[in-house]
Amino acid sequence: MYTKKVMDHFQNPRNMGEIEDASGVGTVGNAKCGDIMRIYLDIEDEIIKDVKFKTFGCGAAVATSSMATELVKGKTVKEAMEVTNKAVMEALDGLPRAKVHCSLLAEEALQAALWDYAKKNGIVIEGLEEPKPFEEHEEEEEEF
Amino acid sequence: MYTKKVMDHFQNPRNMGEIEDASGVGTVGNAKCGDIMRIYLDIEDEIIKDVKFKTFGCGAAVATSSMATELVKGKTVKEAMEVTNKAVMEALDGLPRAKVHCSLLAEEALQAALWDYAKKNGIVIEGLEEPKPFEEHEEEEEEF
Amino acid sequence: MNKKIYLDHAATTPTKIEVVEAMLPYFTEKFGNPSSIYEFSGQNKEAIEESRELVAKAIGANEREIFFTSGGTESDNWAILGIAESYKTKGNHIITTTIEHHAVLHTCEYLEKNGYEVTYLEVDKDGLVNPDDLKDAIKETTILISIMLANNEIGTVQPIEELGAIAKASGVLFHTDAVQGVGHVPIDVNAMHIDLLSISGHKLYGPKGIGALYVRKGIKLKSFIHGGGQEKKRRGGTENVPAIVGFGKAIELAITSMEAESKRQADLRDYLIEQVLEKIPHCRINGHKEYRLPNNANFSFEFIEGESLLIMLDMKDICASSGSACTSGSLDPSHVLLGIGLPHEIAHGSLRISLGDQNTKEEMDYLIESLIVIVARLREMSPLYEDYMKKQAKIER
Amino acid sequence: MNKKIYLDHAATTPTKIEVVEAMLPYFTEKFGNPSSIYEFSGQNKEAIEESRELVAKAIGANEREIFFTSGGTESDNWAILGIAESYKTKGNHIITTTIEHHAVLHTCEYLEKNGYEVTYLEVDKDGLVNPDDLKDAIKETTILISIMLANNEIGTVQPIEELGAIAKASGVLFHTDAVQGVGHVPIDVNAMHIDLLSISGHKLYGPKGIGALYVRKGIKLKSFIHGGGQEKKRRGGTENVPAIVGFGKAIELAITSMEAESKRQADLRDYLIEQVLEKIPHCRINGHKEYRLPNNANFSFEFIEGESLLIMLDMKDICASSGSACTSGSLDPSHVLLGIGLPHEIAHGSLRISLGDQNTKEEMDYLIESLIVIVARLREMSPLYEDYMKKQAKIER
Numbered sequence A, B: 001m002y003t004k005k006v007m008d009h010f011q012n013p014r015n016m017g018e019i020e021d022a023s024g025v026g027t028v029g030n031a032k033c034g035d036i037m038r039i040y041l042d043i044e045d046e047i048i049k050d051v052k053f054k055t056f057g058c059g060a061a062v063a064t065s066s067m068a069t070e071l072v073k074g075k076t077v078k079e080a081m082e083v084t085n086k087a088v089m090e091a092l093d094g095l096p097r098a099k100v101h102c103s104l105l106a107e108e109a110l111q112a113a114l115w116d117y118a119k120k121n122g123i124v125i126e127g128l129e130e131p132k133p134f135e136e137h138e139e140e141e142e143e144f
Numbered sequence C, D: 001m002n003k004k005i006y007l008d009h010a011a012t013t014p015t016k017i018e019v020v021e022a023m024l025p026y027f028t029e030k031f032g033n034p035s036s037i038y039e040f041s042g043q044n045k046e047a048i049e050e051s052r053e054l055v056a057k058a059i060g061a062n063e064r065e066i067f068f069t070s071g072g073t074e075s076d077n078w079a080i081l082g083i084a085e086s087y088k089t090k091g092n093h094i095i096t097t098t099i100e101h102h103a104v105l106h107t108c109e110y111l112e113k114n115g116y117e118v119t120y121l122e123v124d125k126d127g128l129v130n131p132d133d134l135k136d137a138i139k140e141t142t143i144l145i146s147i148m149l150a151n152n153e154i155g156t157v158q159p160i161e162e163l164g165a166i167a168k169a170s171g172v173l174f175h176t177d178a179v180q181g182v183g184h185v186p187i188d189v190n191a192m193h194i195d196l197l198s199i200s201g202h203k204l205y206g207p208k209g210i211g212a213l214y215v216r217k218g219i220k221l222k223s224f225i226h227g228g229g230q231e232k233k234r235r236g237g238t239e240n241v242p243a244i245v246g247f248g249k250a251i252e253l254a255i256t257s258m259e260a261e262s263k264r265q266a267d268l269r270d271y272l273i274e275q276v277l278e279k280i281p282h283c284r285i286n287g288h289k290e291y292r293l294p295n296n297a298n299f300s301f302e303f304i305e306g307e308s309l310l311i312m313l314d315m316k317d318i319c320a321s322s323g324s325a326c327t328s329g330s331l332d333p334s335h336v337l338l339g340i341g342l343p344h345e346i347a348h349g350s351l352r353i354s355l356g357d358q359n360t361k362e363e364m365d366y367l368i369e370s371l372i373v374i375v376a377r378l379r380e381m382s383p384l385y386e387d388y389m390k391k392q393a394k395i396e397r
């Protein structure tokens, strides 16, 4: 079901962990859908010096967050803005159709972390939109 | 599907053939339903001295006519009147449910032959009813 | 002769050894549920998709248009009931023929009891549908035409391409029951304008209990069996992996050998027909002389009845059939033989010989000899023959 | 460990060698169509009837009440759609539960779209139906109650006898999906007042693609698959003889070994549950503690997600499932886990272990060790766990 690359990133996730006093942290997704991603950025002089992630989710969720961190590590903030879900998917040699949303989540997590960094530093990153606020628990009442 | 007795009477039908100038001949059934039986009786002094049959029909039809002739051969007319479809079925160790009508046909053929004998000789056989006239081809129009 | 001479391949075929061998690992080793997530089951998913491709290829379809079912009967039911339901806002009229298999006929009768209108096209004496009749039958409310590709009793092969073109020109969906056709005659769903097509595994040396329905891309078709997400959510139920694998293997083998086998069997068939007609009086062949399955010969012998004939053939180790296997045991003669206009008493005396890939010319000779003896014997026993002979004698005098 | 540790017997079971051996002759030698008239096919008819007796015996039914189908899904569809149609003049209300298999749920949803009313009984936190709820739900128009005997995900076994008695007292027909129950817990259709019961072959070490529906004598049940005269005209389609024979053999073996195997597997299960609950924090067991299938254990591990867990187990050669096999791949957590009131995030972290006759204590130990490592690893990766730990730290400070 998953490509070799996905399995590799799932089994050996790169940059898993957290960064204390990170320049920016972004958390997206919700437990209701079964995916939560958190990305930590350590940015110095507009360069992403370090990046870590934590993910609650399926194999694809783990792999896409791992790959997303790989793709932005050492890059400038501007370059990081170009890491789209498509780029993540391509780097993983593709995802099953039902799992494409994971790559979107990875893109969102990254952008949420960048937003946090921008906000903390009072700067504006071109093209970056404010992420939806993260709610760990579901907002709505259970349907069942 | 058939008992050994049925198969034996089908494979080696007893009294198959015709009797010229028979004392009585009865033909019943119709080709539409796929069964026609004809029984020939040679009766002398109220005793069935010889009996033959011809049958167009399935294995059970052949076997029941064969058995019916066996059961009446050498018997008196009165005794022959007691050869019912049940007697024929029992003598054959039973018939599949879908084939019970064959044994009825055998009884009818026998009674039709007796009726013919009675008519030719102007006598009345107690309990014997006039058989339905035999029509080789269907009376009604084809439905198809 | 000592071994069985099996001449009833239209009823069912033996599963080929290669097919059984292809199936075996999926019972005991690769037994996983294809819907499971672990790798051990992934191989089963792949095996299913390989089979789907093989089935698709056999009829010129795309693999995404193939849905596995439990057999030809389910495929027919699904196609007809599914379209009836999915297109009920468009209309309630269905066209079929009088000589379809019961899987189609009884399904149509069921629909008739539920507010649908069904036209049963008659066929000519050879079993052919007249394309003009089809044209005339189509109306505003017609949502489906279901005409079998090849008849299971008399072997007549319909002008499917022409019928399909008519359906297409009228914008009506076209289903064909190709259970007897696949593996015997070339089929291309696109060239023939077929929208839905039923196949069964056990008629082409595959296992029983497996079949497929081809559904042209874009056609709405309601699920018939509701359940899990299998078959793209269109047919619930844990996939019958071994049978699907066997089905794929069987159809691949059938298509590969089709040209040569069809020719070989048609030659045997022609020899059989010629000999029987020559050597047995009061006998006719049913079905079309030319547009007929390569492996089918259907005879009617006057004055005798089919079941007796079958039992006597069985005593000579010959397995054959009289009308469809499904109808034997019933009292009515086959609706197909009545449908081509045979009178009841002739229909009762029918014999279907359906050849397979193991049959030989020697077996045909043995069959012919056996038939000569048996038919004569049964006629000797037949009051109808007696009457006929007496009539003839009178005429000659 | 090198060989696969298969712990997903609720998804499907390997076909037993004895079962495959019983089936084999019916593919290549005794391949005849049971509806055919010749002796060669007679043996197949007999084989089918022998299997029918074995299936009947397993549930205390009469063999004339057993109808073969293509699997559990078809049996469920037939029971529900058939009764809905046959009794529609009596009423249009059906009662079922929120935790049924999709074969039942999706069929009920289909009926809802077609003028029927369906009540979905909720279950308690252990998955049990409250008999009083059932009593309250029955009304004038109720024609069918369909409640599964044992749940495929959490293993909860319903008080079927009590529920059946309520149905009977109300004069409502009672169907139970016993696909997961047969061969694991004793079943008697009479003592339990069951009118219709679904079984599937591949859940009890028989082949896939075969199942049965028990229909109590006297119950009107419309055909679901229309076709030839098979199964007393109630289910068309050439009989899947090899699968029927295998099914019979499998159910016979299952019933013979049931008492001992259930005990053995329940012991393993209890050991597993005890160890996991003891050794892994933030973990709960789903389903009823006592009224549960002997081979089922269903855990929820907080802060982690099921698919990752399954893949990591798979990497250790352990085959297990998270919710039903059918639902994996979808985004929603299992309706059963939601049905017993689990919040979404807990439901996502569920693991179903279903034992089989080959599993050993050593395998349980290996599973436990693997789980300890994997759960810890996934929690290490989980932002939810991070947040939880930080909260705890704050509280402790």
Ligand SMILES: Cc1ncc(COP(=O)(O)O)c(C=O)c1O
Pocket: C010, C070, C071, C072, C073, C074, C076, C101, C103, C148, C150, C151, C152, C177, C179, C180, C200, C201, C202, C209, C211, D236, D237, D238, D239
């Ligand atoms: C023309 C035709 N359609 C449908 C069927 C039904 O196929 P199955 O027996 O696989 O359900 C058959 C054979 O029985 C057939 O000959």
Ligand SMILES: Cc1ncc(COP(=O)(O)O)c(C=O)c1O
Pocket: C236, C237, C238, C239, D010, D070, D071, D072, D073, D074, D076, D101, D103, D148, D150, D151, D152, D177, D179, D180, D200, D201, D202, D209, D211
């Ligand atoms: C409770 C239950 N009902 C029905 C089914 C469907 O059975 P099958 O896959 O044989 O169609 C299953 C298994 O998938 C099940 O667990």
